[in-house]
Amino acid sequence: MNKEYIKVPKGITKHFKASACGGIDVGAGYDCANPIVAGVDQRLILIDKSVFDRAIVTYDVALETLITDILLSGVGDAGFAFEGIRRSLNPQSAFVPATVTVGYDHQVTFQIFEISQIQKDNIEKLGLSKVVAIVQNVNAAGNEDSVFEVFGKDVGLEMQAGAMRINTDIETNSSYTIDLKTSDESGKEPKLPTSWFDTDFATTLAKVDALLVPIP
């Protein structure tokens, strides 16, 4: 183990860890029987950040960084599902090192296949809001406890600048393109998107689905 010692003024030897928060403590392999599988389910769940900030979030007993449940608590609080097709939903994350600290960008790009006035009003509200996104990866053994991931849990995602709808575009079927991302003008997410898992896929899915039912 790489240890560094420093003499403090009173002559006491103090031990410092190799790096802040400790160094890495596990390696990684490739599971030939159950390889990791790329891709996401085309349902995106968005929760307003102010609603999420009223929630109770529980974490696993053995792994205290793993979310086991998100319990919305305010009356009427709920998440909203945005349905996509094929590869219309594209989540990603990126490492953003700065001079004295590090952070992560979380990003979710998706299509809204509705152009009704109600949906336009909704999109405009999205542009004025911060949201948290729940993404479902492929349910494969190789994806382990990370079939469901929470994006924007700490800072929230904001709608980014860019073309939203091209009325004659065949590729998008003239749907709305929405790009949600950690803002470049405020703090970055301190962690990667957080995995959400409890017991098994079915149990976790039931908990995720429960987000869509408004709290009475």
Place this chain on the structure above:
Amino acid sequence: MKLLKNVGRLEIKSLGITLTQDSKSSDVERALKHEPTISKFIEQTKINKNDKKEK
């Protein structure tokens, strides 16, 4: 002594409190008062070791 049951950590975002097995009883009581629904996750409200640290 266990403070929480079935969870390793409990984040009550509206209060800005994260309860762990080492939390102070004053934090647990404040959280319970604000969110009575979390009682199902609370094993007990007194952790003597950490209450002493609080003084």
